[in-house]
Each structure stands twice: as C-alpha cells, then as structure tokens.
Amino acid sequence: MAAQETVDHKYVYDFSEGNKDLKDLLGGKGANLAEMTNLGLPVPPGFTITTEACQAYLTTGREPDGLAGQIEKHLESLESAMGKRLGDPQDPLLVSVRSGAKFSMPGMMETVLNVGLNDQSVVGLSAQAGGNDRFAWDSYRRLIQMFGKTVCEVPGEEFEHALDEAKNAKGTSNDLDLDADDLRRLVDAYKKIFVKHTGREFPQQPREQLDLAIRAVFESWNAERAVLYRRQERIPADLGTAVNVVSMVFGNLGPDSGTGVAFTRDPGSGAQGIYGDYLANAQGEDVVAGIRNTVPLQELEQLDKSSYDELLGIMARLEEHYKDLCDIEFTIERGKLWMLQTRVGKRTAAAAFVIAGQLVDEGLIDLDEALHRVNGAQLAQLMFPRFQLDHEFQPVAKGIGASPGAASGTVVFTSARAVELAAEGRSVILVRRETNPDDLNGMIAAKGILTSRGGKTSHAAVVARGMGKTCVSGADEIDVNVPAKRFTVAGQTVNEGDVVSIDGTTGKVYLGEVPVMPSEVVQYFEGSLDPEHIDNALVRAVHRIMTHADGKRRLAVRTNADTGADAARARRFGAEGIGLCRTEHMFLGDRRELVERLILARAPGEREAALEALLPLQRADFEEIFREMDGLPVTVRLIDPPLHEFLPPLEQLAVNVAVAQERGEDVAKEEALLAAVRRMHEENPMLGLRGVRLGLVIPGLFAMQVRAIAEAAVTCARQGRVAKPEIMVPLVGAVQELETVRAEAEKIIAEVVGDSGVEVLIGTMIEVPRAALTAGQIAEAAEFFSFGTNDLTQMGWGFSRDDVEGAFFWRYLELGIFGISPFESIDRDGVGRLVRIAAEEGRAARPGLKLGVCGEHGGDPDSVHFFHEVGLDYVSCSPFRVPVARLEAGRAVVETGGSDSR
Ligand code: ADP
Ligand code: MG
Ligand code: MG
Numbered sequence: 001m002a003a004q005e006t007v008d009h010k011y012v013y014d015f016s017e018g019n020k021d022l023k024d025l026l027g028g029k030g031a032n033l034a035e036m037t038n039l040g041l042p043v044p045p046g047f048t049i050t051t052e053a054c055q056a057y058l059t060t061g062r063e064p065d066g067l068a069g070q071i072e073k074h075l076e077s078l079e080s081a082m083g084k085r086l087g088d089p090q091d092p093l094l095v096s097v098r099s100g101a102k103f104s105m106p107g108m109m110e111t112v113l114n115v116g117l118n119d120q121s122v123v124g125l126s127a128q129a130g131g132n133d134r135f136a137w138d139s140y141r142r143l144i145q146m147f148g149k150t151v152c153e154v155p156g157e158e159f160e161h162a163l164d165e166a167k168n169a170k171g172t173s174n175d176l177d178l179d180a181d182d183l184r185r186l187v188d189a190y191k192k193i194f195v196k197h198t199g200r201e202f203p204q205q206p207r208e209q210l211d212l213a214i215r216a217v218f219e220s221w222n223a224e225r226a227v228l229y230r231r232q233e234r235i236p237a238d239l240g241t242a243v244n245v246v247s248m249v250f251g252n253l254g255p256d257s258g259t260g261v262a263f264t265r266d267p268g269s270g271a272q273g274i275y276g277d278y279l280a281n282a283q284g285e286d287v288v289a290g291i292r293n294t295v296p297l298q299e300l301e302q303l304d305k306s307s308y309d310e311l312l313g314i315m316a317r318l319e320e321h322y323k324d325l326c327d328i329e330f331t332i333e334r335g336k337l338w339m340l341q342t343r344v345g346k347r348t349a350a351a352a353f354v355i356a357g358q359l360v361d362e363g364l365i366d367l368d369e370a371l372h373r374v375n376g377a378q379l380a381q382l383m384f385p386r387f388q389l390d391h392e393f394q395p396v397a398k399g400i401g402a403s404p405g406a407a408s409g410t411v412v413f414t415s416a417r418a419v420e421l422a423a424e425g426r427s428v429i430l431v432r433r434e435t436n437p438d439d440l441n442g443m444i445a446a447k448g449i450l451t452s453r454g455g456k457t458s459h460a461a462v463v464a465r466g467m468g469k470t471c472v473s474g475a476d477e478i479d480v481n482v483p484a485k486r487f488t489v490a491g492q493t494v495n496e497g498d499v500v501s502i503d504g505t506t507g508k509v510y511l512g513e514v515p516v517m518p519s520e521v522v523q524y525f526e527g528s529l530d531p532e533h534i535d536n537a538l539v540r541a542v543h544r545i546m547t548h549a550d551g552k553r554r555l556a557v558r559t560n561a562d563t564g565a566d567a568a569r570a571r572r573f574g575a576e577g578i579g580l581c582r583t584e585h586m587f588l589g590d591r592r593e594l595v596e597r598l599i600l601a602r603a604p605g606e607r608e609a610a611l612e613a614l615l616p617l618q619r620a621d622f623e624e625i626f627r628e629m630d631g632l633p634v635t636v637r638l639i640d641p642p643l644h645e646f647l648p649p650l651e652q653l654a655v656n657v658a659v660a661q662e663r664g665e666d667v668a669k670e671e672a673l674l675a676a677v678r679r680m681h682e683e684n685p686m687l688g689l690r691g692v693r694l695g696l697v698i699p700g701l702f703a704m705q706v707r708a709i710a711e712a713a714v715t716c717a718r719q720g721r722v723a724k725p726e727i728m729v730p731l732v733g734a735v736q737e738l739e740t741v742r743a744e745a746e747k748i749i750a751e752v753v754g755d756s757g758v759e760v761l762i763g764t765m766i767e768v769p770r771a772a773l774t775a776g777q778i779a780e781a782a783e784f785f786s787f788g789t790n791d792l793t794q795m796g797w798g799f800s801r802d803d804v805e806g807a808f809f810w811r812y813l814e815l816g817i818f819g820i821s822p823f824e825s826i827d828r829d830g831v832g833r834l835v836r837i838a839a840e841e842g843r844a845a846r847p848g849l850k851l852g853v854c855g856e857h858g859g860d861p862d863s864v865h866f867f868h869e870v871g872l873d874y875v876s877c878s879p880f881r882v883p884v885a886r887l888e889a890g891r892a893v894v895e896t897g898g899s900d901s902r
Contacts, residue, residue, distance in 0.1 A: 008066035011053040027242030029100025046246035054240035087206025092121035094248040097213035109220040110150040114143040133180035151216040251331040270354030349378035357541030376861035376884035395508035399475025402461035407448030407470040408501040415442025435460040468880030470504035549890025556874035564624035570879035577633040579876020580854035622712035626723035642685040691731025710752035733768040767791035775838035779845040789855030826863040868892035
C-alpha cells in the first residue's frame, strides 16, 4: 500500500501547495484560493482536485486510481486542522464542493454547500452555534436543495415551490421570517421531493455526499449549457474542471454574519472607488439569486467596521499583488471575515483602457504591460457611437451585427434616394434585401445599412465594415419590398420616409429614433478633444497608450482610401500613407457613359476619344488625393473589376430590347449594346477578364491611368507639394504580365515627369497564388509588393467570397474546420504561408523590396500580428481601422518581447 502511494500521480493539492500560475491544473478558482492562502489572507482551509483527475474521469467514466486515497488523506489533514470531523454528529465539519475551470464559465457549472449535514449532525451544528436551530435547519435545507438539484437532477422548481409554500403558509415573502420549525418541516418536504425523483433516501453518509458531489462537478463540465458556452467562447472542450473542497464558513448565522461580492474598481468605467454588494445573514448563492435586496458595500462600514476595514485592506493588497482589477467573494461569520474567491475581473472596453492607464500612474505596471492589457477589438468598440437605451426601446427584429455602431435614420430603398436625402442633410438607413456594387453610392450616403439576407461576409457586411458604417445584415424577419418602397416586420409596415434605428453590434432593429451618443475616442482621434486639457479619463488613457504603441511599432500603418475626404480623415487617424487607392469608382456615376463608349468602341478613334475625355477627370481625382497626402506615399491600383460591371445587366437589357422591338421602335443602338454585353458575359467573372488582363486587352486604358497619376503628381510638385505615387498592377500571376505593363508605363512616366523631381514606383499586388509562388521572378519587375489577401484567400481556398459564407461557412465553423472565417482573419497556415514565401523570395531577389498588405486583413488584430511576424513594412486598412492597426502593431512588438522579427 505504501509503495503504491509513492507512485500515485498527484491529483489533490492542498491550498498551501498551489499558486496563481497553476490555472491549467487547479482551475482559476483553486489557483487563486491557493495564492490568497499563501499571501496569508483569511481563506477557509481546503484542497483542490485537479483538472487531470476530471479529464481522467470523463474519458474512462470512473475516478482514476489513487484519487480516493488522496482525497481521504487531504480530508484527514483538513479535519485535524479544523479540529472537527466531516459530518460529526456532535461538531460537524462541513465543506463546500465547488467547480472551477481554467477559464471562468460563470454560472455554467455546479457548487454544493454544507456537505456533511445529516439528520444527526444538523443537531450538532445547532448546538455548536449556541443553540441556533434556525441556522442549522436553514443550512440543511440548502444542502438537500443544492445536492438534489445538481447531483441528482431533481427539478429545482420543486424545491422552490415548496419554499414558496412554506412562506405563503407563514404569510411572508422573506426567507428570514421562517423559523426553525418551519425549516424543519421544509427539510421533511425536501426529503420527500428527493425520494420521489431519485427513488432513494437523501444520503446520510457524509463521505458518500462528498464523493457524489465531486463526481457531479466533474460531470457538470459536459452539461449542455457548459458545452454551448464553451463553443461560443472558443474554450477547448477537453480542459475539464477542477473541484475545490472548502471548509464551510457561515454567513447565515445571524445579523452579525453575511456575504458579499466586490470589485477593486468599477468594472464599467474603471473608476477607483468601492464597488460591491452585501447581504446580511445569508449564504453565498442568495446574493446572485436576488432573493433579497443587497445593500451597497459601503453600508458594511456601519454594520461591521472592523471587517469592512480589513476587507478594504485586503482589496488593496490583492490589487497590488495581481497588479490588476480583481473581483472577490467574501463571507463574514460572526464578525470574522473570510475570503472565498478572487480573480482578475472582467471589464468593459472603456474600463480596460482607463485601468491600464491608472495602473501605470500608480507604478504597478509599465507602459508595455498597459499596451498588453488592452486590444484592438476593445478600441474598435470604443470608436462606435452608441445608443442610449435607457428609455425602454424594444427591438422589432434581430439580424447579424455585421458592422458595429448605432444609426438612426429615414428608411430608403434605393441608392439614388439615399444620395438625394443625404444631400439634403438627412440621415438615412438604406434597406435592401441584399446589396450589390451598384448600391455603393447609396451606402456611402447612408448612415446605416439594413439587409434581410446575407451574413457576415455578404457584400453589405464587408463593404460596410470597410467604410466603418453601421450594418445589420440577414434580419430575416424583415420582408423587404423594394418596388413598393416598404418593408414589413412583426405585423407592422414601414414605409420609405419612416425612421428606424439599427445597432450593428447587437444586430437589433428598432422602430423610431433611438438617441445616439458620439464616440469621444473618435473625437479625440479627429483632433476635436485635446487629451491634455479635458477631464476625461478614457481619452487620456487612450492617448497615452496609443502614443506608446506608436513608439513601439515597426509596422507602418497606411489606409485604403479612394477619395480626398477619406484620405484626410485617415491621416487624422494616424495613417502614414495610402496603401490602396482603388480607381474603380472613378469610372461610375456620370462617367459610366464614357466607359460604355470605351468598351463598345468599334470605329477607329472612338476609344481614344473616350480615354481622352476620362483623362482630366482621373487627373483631378488623383490631384485631390495627393494634395491631402502631401509628403506621404500613395499606392494607386490600376483598374481592377470585370468589365461587365460597367454595363447594364444582361437580362434587363434583353427584356428592354425585346419590348422595344415589339413596339416597333428603333433599337439599333440597344441591340449593339446587348450584343456587346453577351460577348463579354462571363461565367466566373472573378476569374475572368479583370485586373492586368483588362489592361493588356484594352489598349490605352492603363496608359491613360498612368498618365493621369504622373501628371497629377507633377502638378502637385509644381505647387510645392510632395506627391509619392506608387502604381500598383492588380492580379498579376506571371512576371511577363508585369513587364509588359511596366515597359509602357515607364515610357509615359519618363515623358511626363521630366525634371520635376517626381518619383513614381511601379509594383504589383500579390493576390494570385501563382504570383506568390513565383515572387522571386516577379520581384525583378516590381519595386514593391502589396498582398491582396482577399483575393489570395479566395483563390487560395477556392472560395467564391460572395457565395460561400451563406452556403456552407456555418457548417465549417460548426465542424471546427476553421474557427473564424479566413476572410476575416488571415489563415496563417495556408494563405499565410503564401505570404511568407512571397516575402522571403521577393526580398531575396530584390533586397529592399517594399512589402505591404492591403486586404481586409490589414485591420484585423490577429492578422496584424502575423504581418509583423512575417516582416512586412506596412499594413493598410480602412480609415476607421487605422488606430486599431496602430495599437495592434505596437502590441505585436511587446508580445514578441520587443524583438524585431525581421
Ligand atoms: P460560482 O463559480 O458560481 O461563483 P462558487 O463556487 O464561487 O460558485 O460558490 C458560490 C458561492 O457559494 C460563493 O460565492 C460563496 O458565497 C458560497 N460558498 C462557496 N464555498 C463556500 C464556503 N466554503 N463557505 C461559505 N460559503 C461558500
Ligand atoms: Mg457555479
Ligand atoms: Mg464564485
């Protein structure tokens, strides 16, 4: 037996044996109870059964060898420390059996209090409590209730029902009015309920109670709600929970006892002060159950000054020790304070920044650590306006929170109407079944976008996120009727002109106007709030941490911007250049007709005329952008999308022509158009005639753009500004494509630039897998690479971005094939590998090759860390994401221990 014991794997740790860094093994609760014990804080003695024991139990269906013996030994030392035996009839030791996993899963698993009480020890407990019968029977009825419910699956309502009956019989609604006799009768009633549901008597053996409770805690790991919670929070399913066996202390011994919870700072705002609730004469579960009204913690000062002072002292000590906001659970037994739990507390995004700033002020952490404590997702949250929902607004529908923020406005159903009303200064919400590229102007004009179809990677969602515009997608309770200009929801009809409010964070839709508060953090980034001169803890903390991030980061942050206004805004947000200026929209609107002429040109000279007419328009576009970005690099992508996007839809055109023919109208022109559209129709436009292919097929198109860029740069230079254009050729797969474009472009540039001093770089997107795999060759003809990770993901996985999410991404997420859409966060192993290969081989062929990324991923926190690791020079993202990327680029340095990974 002795030999056996020495080889036993250690499954049980006394509180004095653990510490806060053993969360994997002891769970968060157990590790922190051990830490507090070792700090000398008043923690009731106890021990922790490891997560390994739980894992073993869950895989084999029985307790691992040696566990029972180790529990026995620890129980014995607990008994001798306490001078009592578990369930002793005269003077019983009672324990709680508490779950506690590595990650906190609030309310998901089980706790049983007062284990060790039975028909005899309840009498002993009363005697030990100075004849306090009421207390003893109250504790016993709680044990049967919790044990019945969590260990034996007796429906909890039955107990609650019996408790209510006892209170009704007494004509009261307050537990405290039940006296010892009432509670004794209640225990009888509870026992009957127990027998009815389990077919056996309530177990009287203390050790059996303990073993069954431990087993129930193990099993609660796989309770349905726990499984669901873990899936949602992405907590691995195989961690298991630890089990803490803790000597009971009693908050229900009378008015000089009680129980409470507290935070060392306000978890909502981060403000310093005393935040907590206290409930006299109660056991722990009463506080959360909301059975009786708690009082603010401050009132404890009047009730029990010495415990109150001790508690505040301990809270200060914990903060200093954990160097962070802690939340705690405590109980006072007849004037003696006991600590039952602590952990680093959850907090809002605002509190995260404020607390990190305060802890730096207090000298508890340095700025690197402060940077580590906040993240881009929190910053992004703080940049959206919020609804003030204090006036009971009820949502009428709930879709997907596709792009966060809060927007109220007049409902419109068409892009044109959105533009019209916005021009009058009205806020509008564009409502569509789903959006397409033709809705772009309407989306730009709208305050928010609401669709009844599509998920997080639908056109509406992706474009709205890119613009930082509020969007709720896939609100399928809404029935949109565009021709009739109305939608119906929950039996109500909403017409064009009515007002709705949408919350892009929660996905909720409200009728009428919900008041909105602007984001102070955005006001700060825009320069309208001076952090040095206002009394705003959040803005000051954000300023301080952002400044530190900027000082740390190696990655530059650029923006994706197609207009002067976007460029100016991004610059205020800290953008250090434009990484992607798309030229597509410069061919829409009034210019569509010119583009049609360009595409359909048959007669000689027709195409040249169209290009000539487009040139000055393009030049003006670029001049405006260069002016705003004076001194900073601007990467202009030559036109990319498939041609047919500039032409009317085939079906519609065919119908129009047929109708006109029927009426005998002259349709020669329309017929020509129809023929052209037919000729250019593609089955897979995203894999068709676009990008560099278009430039090689339509003579003069790229040349016109190159000329416009160069001329705009020269004009700026003449006006004393510095334009740094970088011409980017899209969709290159072979170096020969790039060489052909380059040869033509270089001639034009040389001719336009002359001795103006303007320098124009020529580079390429890396967005076709073949380009990544032949990067060494391509680098010979490119001065820079910019990774177009949207297309690279699309072509790397073979996923049609516009179709796949709705079709099967849900299933892939469910099966865990990926944890997050690869369009949202870079797929490090696959698509990321292409990026790595191209970066390495490109730099090997051309040292000093500039490397950046301009896909959606440039503003995604995880992806930014990846791009830092790979050694890119910059990321580029939508203006709104620029501060997020700055912050994460700084965090990436701090997290890799300040090392430069290049
Ligand atoms: P949860 O994880 O749901 O917070 P806990 O294990 O912390 O569950 O238990 C819930 C409450 O039960 C605690 O807040 C505490 O008030 C009470 N409790 C647990 N163990 C003891 C104990 N040994 N003595 C007194 N009260 C206890
Ligand atoms: Mg619990
Ligand atoms: Mg707790």
